[in-house]
Amino acid sequence: MMDELRELYQDVILDHGKKPRNFGGLEGYNHLAQGHNPMCGDTLVVYLKVDDDNVIQDVSFKGKGCAISVASASMMTEMLKGKPVAEAETLFQAFHDMCTQDEPNVPDGVDEDALERLQVLSGVREFPVRVKCATLAWHTMEAAVHGNEEISTE
């Protein structure tokens, strides 16, 4: 029991969960979306500042959530700064596959270092109801860059 749970709740996750990075609103943001997990009632807001070249200049989030969803959101904000939107979406696709498939496909051009770091969240594969927690911030980010202000993991 301890081993599997320690695999899910690795130190990196507990650390990001307790001390989320880039937490709070973002001055001068031009994209925002609210993500909702109806199962637990948690809500995250993701703010993005995207420049004319479609590069994410800055990103932050706020809201309430479990350790998994907060850690995932926190790590996401660290990774997306300076990335073109298209690259952020590729990373999300690769991360999503990693959370749901035993042999995930690694798409061309994905930031492999970032994907490697996200590996700590892939423990949710063994906890299917928690996949939505790990991907909520990413779904919200995707909704924000596409101009949708509200999404739900349902």
Place this chain on the structure above:
Amino acid sequence: MTAAPEHATTAPQVDSPTGSARNTLDVERVRAEFPILHQEIYGKPLAYLDNAASSQKPRPVMDAMTEVMESYYSNVHRGVHRLSQVSTDHYEGAREKIARFINAPKTDEVIFTRGATEAINLVASSYGRAFLKPGQEVLITALEHHSNIVPWQLLRDQLGIKLRVAPVEQDGTVRPEAVTELINDNTGMVAIAHVSNALGTVLPVRQIADAAHAKGLPVLVDGCQATPHQKVDVQALGADFYAFSGHKMYGPTGIGVLWGRMDLLKQMPPYQGGGEMIYSVSFEESTFKGPPHGFEAGTPAIVEAIGLGAAADWLSAHDLDAVAAHEQRLLEYATERLSAIEGLTIWGRAENKAAIVSFTMDQAHAHDVGTIVDRAGVAIRAGHHCAQPLMERYGLSSTVRASFGIYNTEQEVDQLADALGFVRELFG
């Protein structure tokens, strides 16, 4: 058909599955009737503490349902053939069992629905549309389940009625005056929970009903969390409508009950139209049956209704005061063990409370707690418990909820408390 003797007559009749001593509860004998409880989850014995969401089913309920399908299943109120007659007798027999179970004055006041949710929707839709006028208020409390909020909101948007919400105290208590002082000349109806599913609070239904009746107002009581845990007497409560679900009282899903006072039911228009509820149909007009069949359009959940009748009989065969006392001991023990855990807050400390412990931990989110205790074999609910406005009242998005039933034990409380110790170990 030869009539079998109803009971063996040589030995004194033992009608209780827990033995002849009806004032005690033999939990081990109760547990023996629930095959599902005797299994391991991730290598740990299952501690099923999610009874407020749904309860497990004892063997006699399963047997009753299997017997229907193996021996006499057919549609009810339809056929001239033998099986239809036997099915109808058992289906109507289940109605009688339910009427006895809640001490309804008349069997025909018991309407089978899909569950408590449909029962409340039936009242909102039928009674509400016929008797509530634009501007009138439906008075509820702050701790209602979504099923006693949303049907009234739908009606509000259609009819222009209003929703008034009586407050709940910080400790989860609903003071009777907090509800009754909101009753005014504009109130059209009062709709309250008997027991809160999220906090366990038992509401002062009788006092509220007396005040409502003094103004001539009907009172709907959502009894989902009461019927499995205490003796319910709809007449003593002063309810005019009483709604509950089968699956929370050791019966099947897909079946529930609306009990209503006959004089009210008789004045109410049909809820849904279709077969079963009509006397005659032509393209020009149709005439409808009276209660209960006039509110049971379509082929009902026959097997489930008979299963629910069996569950009511099974529960009634126990001394329900002894069941309530057993669950109160579990509540006290769980409150004591969980209160001793650092960083743990119990939400809902009303004096009159059912065996539900809702809590949060400083160290970890409810969802994380749920995942961790699951790996220790403990099934609990983490979330908003379909009572989001109540969660908001306390500034919470979710809590962890352990809810106890007839088959739970102190060892299972220990199993939960030990697993929560592991949450602290992991999250610091």
